Amino acid sequence: MNAIPLDDDSLTWGVPSRRIAAFLIDWALIVVVTMAVSLVFGVIHVMTLGLLHGPAHLILIIGLIYEAGWIASPAMATPGDAAMGLSVRRSDDLGRPTLVQAIAFTGLLYLTLAAGVIWLAIAFFTHRRRAIHDMIAGLVVVRAGALEWRRW
Template sequence: MNAIPVDDDSLTWGVPSRRVAAFFIDSFLIMIVTLGFAFVFAFIHLMSFGLLRGPAHLVLLVGLIYLAGWMASPAMATPGQMAVGLSVRRADDLGRATLVQAIAFTGLLYLTLVAGVIWLGVALVTTRRRAIHDMLSGLVIVRAGALEPRPW
């Protein structure tokens, strides 16, 4: 059988630089979606003379829904991660991430960004190149191409 060991270092080789590129791609896409929702809510606000301004606060959840939804989907990666060849997997068996893990990952990522980007540097020195939010959520980001079966 061509099973890949879970602790194989080739799965995470070159991942930190790809994660940075994926972050910028996903940030741009989140910005586009957020702007679209902001315009819709602004239109609703104007048409209702300010009576329906409450749902506008839901715009703050766009990033969380975008990231967690894509990571827990069968694609197992956000569009930015797919563009650079990454996949989000559970750390213990390389299975698909659960929705709870994806939400925890996203929330912890945002907390890490608020606390200071320097904390993301942990991924450069840990085994399997995992950041703090990866370890706490039980996920690992691997190269999607490394998961394909190897020929003998």
């Protein structure tokens, strides 16, 4: 599928620092989306005198839907990842991630963040600069520019 070998270090060089910046961009976008949805649910709550308050708890999974939806999309990257020139791929053949892999990747990311951010530092020391949630989900974050055909 690709002219670049899977073990080529150029695919993941500089990825950890770019992932941090991409996470901050995505975090800001998730906050904006969550605030907008919260306002909508607030208006619905007031208009129905609290009868439709139950669906308001769905705002807790907005981050999961946002991340997993973008990763499983044809873009294979969240807007933050795309801005930083990153792409999320399957680790075995660099193909498009499945929805199940994207959900596992995102859910495990949030569990890792809840357990302590220090666990993300493993990405600086592993092969292909993969974090724990990357390895469990079977995904790898690569530089999108390194996947393009090189012209000599």
